[in-house]
Amino acid sequence: MSNVYHEHRYANGLQLLVEPMSWCRSAAFTFLVPAGVSREPATAPGCANLVASLLTRGAGSRDSRQLSNDLDNLGIQRHEATETIHTSFTAATLADNLEPCLTITRDIMRSPHLHADQLELCKASTLQELMAIEDDPGQKIFIELKRHSLPEPLGRPILGSAEGVQRMTPEMIVDFHRRCFRPNGAILGVAGNVDFERIRDIIGELFDDWKPIDEPPFSVAQRHGSRQHVPAEKLQTHIGLAFDSVSYSDADFYNAHGAVGVLSGGMSSRLWTEVREKRGLCYSVGASYHPLKDRGIILVYASSSSDRANETLEVIFAELERLLLGISDDEVHRLQAGLKSSLIMQEESTSARASVLARSWYHLGRVRPFDEIAREIEAMTPESILGYLERHPPGNFNILTLGPTPLEASA
């Protein structure tokens, strides 16, 4: 696997990463700007998401409808999303249409109209989304678990709060865009049937005169364990559980992946086997690892009928405890096989590669080459994973349940 990428940093701090994939017909990009929910003023919850929604509702010389028509006529599949740290704008299309798409993207990032009347429409839409979450317990439990387990400002809900959204003024929106949409701290990853020098020159023309702004101070508190119950008249009780892990750049990054893989990596993993296959306690159960720049967190989720949910939580606790007692060679071999095939299949998607380029750069200041990742996966052993678990044992949990009654099981 070649997977050669090129990098270029412009004078204003904008970072470009390009991975040519000559065998593809498409091209894709991921554009990250440091405008996620964690950058919101505490007085304006929901403002990052409202700005992201407004980006494509008129920018530069185009109004909302012209912008949408022009992007659609280029066959661009696009998505703007608010995340914890960043706001991302991603797009994929036929490689020939990439250049006109980048030209429009310049306006979307740098000169969105952010009109007051459009803001009112986005507010109405967001209020409906907030309401819909109440009818989707599987989604609500993750939002609440994140809020309870990640300290301020990392745990903030993406949509903010209904109160915050209702209070939002056009001035707050314009101010957030002015402070957070800046070239220093922005990363653009491009992958597909493209030529690096050509992309570098085009991006230079479009973004060279974007003025950098000083990075505002950013600090995060420590996490504390907690236990909470959200009453809800549903058939099932949803269980969420969180505990600390390591950051993206930590030497234990792959071992943390390994530990979560033993728990939840495939259908032969421990949680799936013990909770679902042997006991039939749930339809969905799983664990996931979320590495951030300075820390990481592992989330465990399951939903069971309310009369059986306590047993589900007991089995989850037992499995977390058993993890420290030993891991077999076979379990690690299966993990390695799964990670290796994911790594290779990623090369079949320009969107997946563009995302990896931008996100690796944010976390590491470089992109891990294919061979290095393959080596790291190969180097994983039961001992290395257990070593990680001894350094970072599951504990000090945030436990959140949502359903008719609280659960009794404890670690």
Next chain:
Amino acid sequence: MKFHHQTLSNGLQIVAECNPDALSAALGFFVRAGARDETPEISGVSHFLEHMAFKGTDKRTAEDVNREFDEIGAKYNAYTAVDQTVYHAAVLPEYLPRAMDLLAGLIRPTLRVDDFDVEKQVILEEIAMYADLPSWTAYECAMRRQFADHGIGNSVLGTVDSVGALTADAMRAYHTDRYGANNIFVAATGKIDWHQLVDLIEEHCADWSAGASERGCDRTHRRDSDEIICTDAYVQESIVLVSDAPAADAPLRMASELLASIIGDDSGSRFHWALEEPGRVDSVEFAYYAYEDVGAFLTSIGCQPDLAEENLDIIKAIFREVAERGVEPEEIDQAKHRLGARIVLAAERPQNRLQSLADHWTYRQRYASVEEDLALLEAVTIEQTKELLDRYSLSNHLAVWLGPLKGDATASAPSLS
């Protein structure tokens, strides 16, 4: 890209689109068995059987199946639809023989009673999980009423009662009927050696018996009346509208795909500008569902209850407008650009391409390359959309309401706090 096709003597068909430049291979067993083939007594058996397929064969336990799939790093799963059950895996090319061995084993499971009893609990959990979701509940109700006397209206999950009462013997009988070799095809895409593929399938499937798996083809159906379900269990109002649409083999199929994009796509569609952009809904969709003998256009909305009636009026006005004045040429061009890019992007991954290959084979018994798919899309004319709208009136629809609204527009929105 090269297409191959062969039928074994027991009736099992094999289709493959081989791409020597791909990095992975995708495989699927497509069984012509689904909820539409069930009687009310065994409602949910197709889906339950799909779960039981992973419980092993005479030579493998359930744990063996999961372990062996994970050993080869396979991305694998299965799903049950109203008209077919699909078992699929994407693997690195060197693991094709082991993936085939495992997938073929899923189609001939042992169906042990102990496993059956535990898995029944998992299915009941799945039913409970979906019952907590209003959009799903409204969708199932709408399909049941639209296809009141037709199998397409059957529930895939079944009910707590039907699944609760199901026996392993009834499942075995169903399996014998529906999982005959002549009722199955294998599709493969990506880095596939055609001769190796055929040899592997011969090795694992040549001794499978054919079944007596007839399925009635019924191009007509009866529709029940609208339904309004008032409940405080949800804060949102969910509305589903269903009207008739061309079947999957109809010449107007591509025009229907295009119309669905013009009316309801995520961006640039009539619904987007009238409902999403002004923030009138949480979600709105317009989808075209096509089966071998019937089809349906489905509109689904989730919104705050006090806006539901107004929103429905807006939708009805859009339906009337396209019926009277048709769609604009610019709308057709734009939808072609959207769908064309989608076809090309999906084709870059064998696991996505598999679905497209299999859809053509399931419903039209033919192969279409990416270029042919694009040409079919390009060939749709404004006259065809006119004919489509004349023959399949969107205004002649069934409606299902689910939520707190009590049947009048004066109901107030629940508090968000």
